[in-house]
Amino acid sequence: MDTLSQLKDAVLNGEYTKAGPLTEEALKGGADAGSVLNDGLIAAMDKVGELFKAGEIYVPEVLLAAKAMHAGMDVLKPELVKDGVESRGKVVVGTVRGDLHDIGKNLVAMMLEGAGFEIIDLGNDVPAEEFVEAAEKNGAQVIGMSALLTTTMHVMKETVDLLKQKKLDGKVKTMIGGAPVTLSFADEIGVDGYGDDAATAVDIAKKFTGN
Amino acid sequence: MNILDLARSKVVLGDGAMGTMLQKHGLEFGECPERFNLERPEVLRMIHKAYADAGSEFVTTNTFGANRIGLARYGLDERIADIIKNAVASAREAVSGGVLVAGSVGPTGALLEPYGDAAPADVREAFREVGGHLDGEAIDFFVVETMTDVNEALLALEGIKSVSDRPIVATMSFQKTPKGMRTVMGHQPAASAAQLIEAGAAIVGTNCCNGAEEAVWIIEEMGEVGVPVIAQPNAGIPVIEGGNPVYNQTPERMAADVPRLLAAGVRIIGGCCGTTPEHIRAIAEKL
Numbered sequence: 161m162d163t164l165s166q167l168k169d170a171v172l173n174g175e176y177t178k179a180g181p182l183t184e185e186a187l188k189g190g191a192d193a194g195s196v197l198n199d200g201l202i203a204a205m206d207k208v209g210e211l212f213k214a215g216e217i218y219v220p221e222v223l224l225a226a227k228a229m230h231a232g233m234d235v236l237k238p239e240l241v242k243d244g245v246e247s248r249g250k251v252v253v254g255t256v257r258g259d260l261h262d263i264g265k266n267l268v269a270m271m272l273e274g275a276g277f278e279i280i281d282l283g284n285d286v287p288a289e290e291f292v293e294a295a296e297k298n299g300a301q302v303i304g305m306s307a308l309l310t311t312t313m314h315v316m317k318e319t320v321d322l323l324k325q326k327k328l329d330g331k332v333k334t335m336i337g338g339a340p341v342t343l344s345f346a347d348e349i350g351v352d353g354y355g356d357d358a359a360t361a362v363d364i365a366k367k368f369t370g371n
Numbered sequence: 372m373n374i375l376d377l378a379r380s381k382v383v384l385g386d387g388a389m390g391t392m393l394q395k396h397g398l399e400f401g402e403c404p405e406r407f408n409l410e411r412p413e414v415l416r417m418i419h420k421a422y423a424d425a426g427s428e429f430v431t432t433n434t435f436g437a438n439r440i441g442l443a444r445y446g447l448d449e450r451i452a453d454i455i456k457n458a459v460a461s462a463r464e465a466v467s468g469g470v471l472v473a474g475s476v477g478p479t480g481a482l483l484e485p486y487g488d489a490a491p492a493d494v495r496e497a498f499r500e501v502g503g504h505l506d507g508e509a510i511d512f513f514v515v516e517t518m519t520d521v522n523e524a525l526l527a528l529e530g531i532k533s534v535s536d537r538p539i540v541a542t543m544s545f546q547k548t549p550k551g552m553r554t555v556m557g558h559q560p561a562a563s564a565a566q567l568i569e570a571g572a573a574i575v576g577t578n579c580c581n582g583a584e585e586a587v588w589i590i591e592e593m594g595e596v597g598v599p600v601i602a603q604p605n606a607g608i609p610v611i612e613g614g615n616p617v618y619n620q621t622p623e624r625m626a627a628d629v630p631r632l633l634a635a636g637v638r639i640i641g642g643c644c645g646t647t648p649e650h651i652r653a654i655a656e657k658l
Contacts, residue, residue, distance in 0.1 A: 176485075215549035218557025220520075223486035258401030260444055263482065285401065312401070340609050 163189050164200045167232065171204035174224025176231050183232040193239035197276065201232050205274025209359035219267065222358070226270035233273070247278040249369035250300040252291060254282035255338075256315035261308035264338055267358040268304055275362045277369075288318035295332045302368050304361060305351075307338040316341075317349040333368040337361060374429065374471060374512045375538050375573045378599035378638040382658050385603055385641020386422035386430045387651050389475075391618075393418075393433075403445035405437050408457040415458065419465035425648040426655035427641070430466055431514055432458040434505065435477035438497045440489070444480070452504055459508035473514045473540070474505035476527055483522055491526055498530030506535035513539040515572070516603075517579045517643075519554040521563045528570040540601055540639075541572035544579040545589045552589045560593040568598055576601035579643040581608045582620055583628035590635040599638040606645030618645030622653035629657035 161169075167182040169175075186196045208225045211217045251272050255265045262284045269279045280298050282290055291303050303323075307313045316336050323329045335353035336346055337360075346354035353364035377383050393404050396414045407414055419430040437455050442448040455474075462472045479497055481489035505513065513531055518524035524541055531539060543563055545552040552560055564575045575596060577589045586604040593600065607620030625646070632640055640658070642650050 174486075215553070218553065219555050220486040220557065223482070227486070258399075260401070261480075342610065344610070 164191060164196065167196070167200040168204040168207075171201060171225055171228040171232065172207055174221055174228055176224060176228040179228035180231040180235050183235040187235070187239060193236055193243045194245045196232075196236055197240060197245065201229050201236070202274060202276050205229055205271060208274070209271055209362060213357060213359045219263070222267060222270070226267075226274065229270070229274050248276040249302065249365065250278045250280060250298055251302040251304055251365055252280045252282060252294045252298065252300045253304040253306070254286035254291060255284035255306045255308070256312045256319075257285055257287040258312040258315065259307050259309050260284050261338075262306075264308065264358070265304075265306035268306065268337065268355070268361045271358040271362050272304070272365055275366070277365060286315075288315055288322050291319045292322050292326065292328065292332075296326075296328070301331075301333060302365050303332055303334045304365070305334065305336045307336070307341060309340070313338075313341060313345065316351060320350050335361060335364050335368070372469075373538055374473075374540065374639075375599065377428070377471075378574060378601075382633065382637075383428050383639040384426050384651065384655055384658060385473075385601070385639055386419075386427040387642035387646030387648065388606075388644050389418065389431065389433050389435070391644050392647065403442070403447055404435065405433060405442065405447065405454045405458070406445070408433055408437075408454045408461065409450060412457050412461045415461035416465040419462050421648040422651055423466040423470045425651040427470065427651055429471035429473045429511070430462050431473045431475045432462050432505070432510065433475070434458045434501070435475045435516070436480075437504075438476070438479050438501045440479040440481050440494070440497045441477075451500065455501070455504040456508055459505065459510055471511040473512055474508075474510035476501055476505070476513055476515045476531065477517050478519070478523055483520060483526075491522070494523060495526040495530045498527040499533050500530075502531030503534040506531075506537060510537065512537050512573075515539060515541040518543045519558070520556045521554070521558045521566055524563070524567060525570050528567065528572060532571050538573040539571060540574040540576070541567040542576045542578040542601060542603065543567075545577055545585075546581060547585060547588070552585070552592050560589050561596075564593050564596045568596060572598070574599045574601055574639065576603075576637070576639070578603035578641075580604050582606070583625050583632060586637075587628065587631045587635050590632065590637055595636075600636055601639035601641070602632050602637045603639075603641040603643045605643045606647075606650060609645065620645070622647070622650040625650050626653035626657050629654055
């Protein structure tokens with residue numbers, strides 16, 4: 161098996177101690193940074209998303225794969241910068257104000273990163289103003305918001321309203337997810353996208369950024 | 372009578388939600404529910420009393436998140452002893468006539484290694500501390516609940532058992548997946564139940580699942596486990612009406628599934644998120 165396939169398998173299987181060295185090996189073997197990213201790390205995380213959606217794997221496997229992906233990314237990042245490989249787009253993510261649950265948000269961030277997006281992670285307990293400021297400052301195309309508590313979901317609407325107020329709606333797309341969040345809620349408050357799971361969040365972000 | 376003997380002799384009626392009841396009494400988003408134990412214990416007494424009046428044979432202390440790891444997020448970790456002491460006192464003062472007091476033990480909210488950062492020894496220690504306080508306040512039994520990672524549930528059992536001989540009820544939250552009922556961590560009802568019993572749980576089952584019907588599916592998947600089984604489902608899935616979450620399962624709708632829960636072998640029935648004393652009263656009529 162060639163090194164890239166080995167790297168892909170290592171990420172897929174969550175072998176986080178192997179992913180870094182295999183990334184190095186692939187680069188040393190002459191693979192360019194872009195293809196290590198696309199055919200190794202992103203290809204693996206694509207498959208992880210697919211398996212997660214199908215219920216073949218669950219949160220621990222996704223977290224381990226993401227950990228492996230990050231190990232590879234740490235090695236790869238300087239090379240990507242050197243080669244001028246651009247990210248797929250920038251996404252601001254966070255768990256909304258009043259909510260300290262960040263597992264779902266972290267999963268989404270990892271899957272997005274695994275799909276080649278640049279992530280601006282605001283953590284948890286994030287107010288509407290901070291989402292919008294971060295998107296403006298970083299030139300992000302997407303804001304992704306997560307909530308686990310039904311009582312915090314209104315912050316999502318505040319963010320949508322603030323974007324409209326600043327005439328940024330359309331330029332910065334919004335997407336939401338989390339256990340209590342539903343498609344009908346998303347429609348009601350006027351967000352641009354709703355994701356049932358972390359893999360769907362990637363599909364939506366790809367659609368929003370036109371790739 | 373202790374909970375195990377009680378559940379062997381008859382079907383036992385538990386209580387309903389605490390968190391969503393506290394929201395009705397002013398719990399703000401982002402606020403620590405256990406802060407009520409320090410500042411407004413009269414609200415806890417009122418809720419416990421309402422459940423006992425509705426027929427609950429045990430009430431569950433407001434200590435779901437009262438572990439050092441969880442409380443630290445609110446800067447309340449040094450108040451753990453008072454938080455637990457007041458919670459148990461509020462429950463005891465509110466009920467009488469043989470109504471038991473169950474000590475709630477929820478997850479720490481930390482993810483275990485290797486997929487997360489929490490060292491198992493630290494998590495076990497957090498549960499040992501909670502167990503020690505609850506045991507010291509003389510609860511009747513423990514309810515380790517809303518677990519989604521069976522490994523964390525096992526650490527809770529280990530930690531509690533190292534300081535207390537009181538019976539432990541252990542419940543986990545499963546949801547529908549393409550492969551059947553699983554926790555978000557992928558754990559299955561039957562395998563999880565076997566592990567929990569092996570680790571010393573006296574009673575096992577499910578809580579915080581999407582309605583009584585899904586609880587039936589979970590208990591059916593769990594199969595014959597050899598100990599009494601408990602189900603404490605949510606009042607359905609919350610739907611959003613006018614920006615506010617509403618649990619769409621009425622007491623009557625939820626109670627209608629009680630015969631199916633009994634047919635599946637459930638010996639203790641209660642409720643989780645969105646359930647109220649009215650739900651418990653409606654369930655009581657079916658028993």
